[in-house]
Amino acid sequence: MCGLVAIVFMSHISFGQAKVNESLETAFIYVDAVKGSDSNSGTKTNPLKTIGAAASIAVTNNQNRIGSRITINPGTYRESVTLNSSSKDTSLPITFEAATNGTVIVSGGTLYTGWAHYSANQSIYTNGWLNDWGTCPTISICPFQQDIMQRQEMVAVNNNVLTQVLSLAQMKQGTFYVDERGAQIYVWPATGTNMSTATVEVASSSIIFKINGKSNSVVRGLTFQYANSCRNLGAVYVTGSSTNILFDSD
Secondary structure, three states, X not given: OOOOOOEEEOOOOOOOOOOOOHHHEEEEEEEOOOOOOOOOOOOOOOOEOOHHHHHHHHHHHHHOOOEEEEEEOOEEEEOOEEEEOOOOOOOOOEEEEEOOOOOEEEEOEEXXXXXXXXXXXXXXXXXXXXXXXXOOOOOOOOOOOOHHHHOOOOEEEOOEEOEEEOOHHHOOOOEEXXXXXXXXEEEEOOOOOXXXXXXXXXXXXXXOEEEEOOEXXXXXXXXXXXXXXXXXXXXXXEEOOOEEEEEEOO
């Protein structure tokens, strides 16, 4: 597979519409990235802060034969969520649902602050770089792959994804460069960008959402972005013996 991939299905696939009986969901869990706390009970008035915390409660409910609906309020959730199979699992459903479609962002990005002007070009900003991801493995079935295709870094400034280059000399507006040996990252944002207040995200998680061996799950109205997975892999995985999984945008 040589193209870009968003969702990877590694479980048995049957063609047809998933049919999850959401009427069996009798536990309602609420999440709010701004007002919530993972020490809260998860009610509408006392929401949790992370989707992962809500998922843990929903899994426990499932094992006690209770179906759960997780309602997620608008916001950006910088986390990686995984549902793993267990011998205690039951057939009761779990739904992850945006309170308002399209307003919930699950991001694999890490916020970077403290940018400084690059001395040789004041349009370029620099920051420390402690990652050492190297290059992705070559895909044997694909034609010749240039070095840039093997990189997995991604940078977004105020939700504008920059284009990666492989040297400082190649930089121009709208690009970024990672110097692993020098432990520095360089970005050239749009003219007028205030880097002291800009939201700069560096993709840091290869898998943002994973359902492993679970069944009867719904993911509705969520947006996944900024995974640093290799281009033939995905940000969202359905693996193991997972069955009857519905991804819904409505």
